[in-house]
Amino acid sequence: MRSAVLAATVDVLTEHGLAGTTVGAVARAAGVHETSVYRRWGTREKLILEALAEQLDAALPVPDTGHVRDDLTAYFGTLARLLATAQGEALLRLSVERDDTLPDRRLPYWTERLERGAVMVRRGVERGELAPDTDPGLVIEAVSGALFTRALISGAPLDEDLACRLVALTLAGVLPRNRAYRPD
Amino acid sequence: MRSAVLAATVDVLTEHGLAGTTVGAVARAAGVHETSVYRRWGTREKLILEALAEQLDAALPVPDTGHVRDDLTAYFGTLARLLATAQGEALLRLSVERDDTLPDRRLPYWTERLERGAVMVRRGVERGELAPDTDPGLVIEAVSGALFTRALISGAPLDEDLACRLVALTLAGVLPRNRAYRPD
Incomplete structure (x- = not known):
């Protein structure tokens, strides 16, 4: 049933x-x-929420190409396309609504979704593509947060090019190239 | 009045x-x-929305310390603290609601807020602290998007340390240190 x-x-x-x-x-x-x-x-x-979540996971496979940039670009490109659809937006809107008479189940739900994405970053760290002290969840939050915000709040356009630029930003940062990172 | x-x-x-x-x-x-x-x-x-927006801008000054990392860390630390308050959350929630009988005024509103933040990144580029091809708005979207998503969607905790780690992520990226960035 x-x-x-x-x-x-x-x-x-x-x-x-x-x-x-x-x-x-x-x-x-x-x-x-x-x-x-x-x-x-x-x-x-x-x-x-449950129906759309199942559909989201099915529509948003976690790729494993052997290259973290390719994995993230494909994954977030798909997410950007999904969020631009009425169903994707509906999932987000429902996630924002809270029913105070019920226990808040959003955090476990979204923690699970975040963990699905973090696997790609973790593999990149294991392959030596990314710095060993990388926070996998933070990379996923930075990229997906910008996409969610456009879908939910600003209404700014969502496309694969945006996803690609966000992935490049979180991978390479914006410090001048060849300048060593100095933690302060 | x-x-x-x-x-x-x-x-x-x-x-x-x-x-x-x-x-x-x-x-x-x-x-x-x-x-x-x-x-x-x-x-x-x-x-x-207008009342909370005015209050938000007043409560969220754009610092100008002469160092992009310090500016962004202070700015987003304040934003994280604000979003953890009932009023900050209310502003976001109201921004998510749409009134189909009225023209959608969210995009110009949020574009203006984004531009306020992008000024800090632009100054960093002008001072040579950041790469010349930096997209100022994208940096602001990546950090604020993650904060907004926690406040609105996942309910995960928001604090100044999170803001600080997001700023470090977007500035330095997660590629191994001292490895030159190779655009593909």
Whole structure:
């Protein structure tokens, strides 16, 4: 039942948008009882968040080309494209909404997503492509944070070129080339 | 009248939170007619956004120490502290809400905020502290995006140390030290 309901949720979202995605509409599309959906997911928001999250992970594979720059550029290029779609934006918007009557499950959810991305950076460190003291999660947060902010807050355009420039920035920094880094 | 109403808005927000900040409550606190507030700002959301934005700019000065790292560390340390407050979070949350009946004013608003920050990076380039091909806005987006994402989406903690590490990341990158950058 779980996967049928989640797939139906994505279908209803695609066709009717966020406002039209009620538990009733999803239950009808999945051919299950509305009460079963409420029993399992509790709220419409949690149902939609879980459905979109599954879809996001499936649509955002973690590449392993053997080169950290290529991996990150491909990964964040895909993320930029996804966030520019209505479904990607819906996932982010739902993540921003909080339901104070329920335990806040956003932090574990996003920590898991962050860890998925950090694997690429960690492999780069292991291969000696990146400095040994690199903070893998911080690299992912800097690039994805800029993409999320455009999608959610500023409304500025999102494309693969932006993702590529953000990856280059976090890898190489902006200090003059050939100037050794001096920690202060 | 404008500054009295904006100051009253911040007062009401601080005392009664977002839900309690109605146009009526603000008008009473400022000693003006509710209709005057609607005439000038149109919606409650625009009123609150403008009030918080003014407060944000006032609370987030752009330093000019003569050193780009010190400027950015101070600026983003202050931003991290602000975003951890209820008012800072409220500003971000309101920026995420969109009112489809009105022209989307978020992009010009956030472009202006971004430009305020980019000035610090541009000065660093002019002083020769940063590479001549540095994209000033991108540096600001990478650091602030990570901070905004923690405040809005993941709920992960925000502090000055995080801001400091993000600034170091975007300045120096994560390539091994002393290895020349090779654009591909």
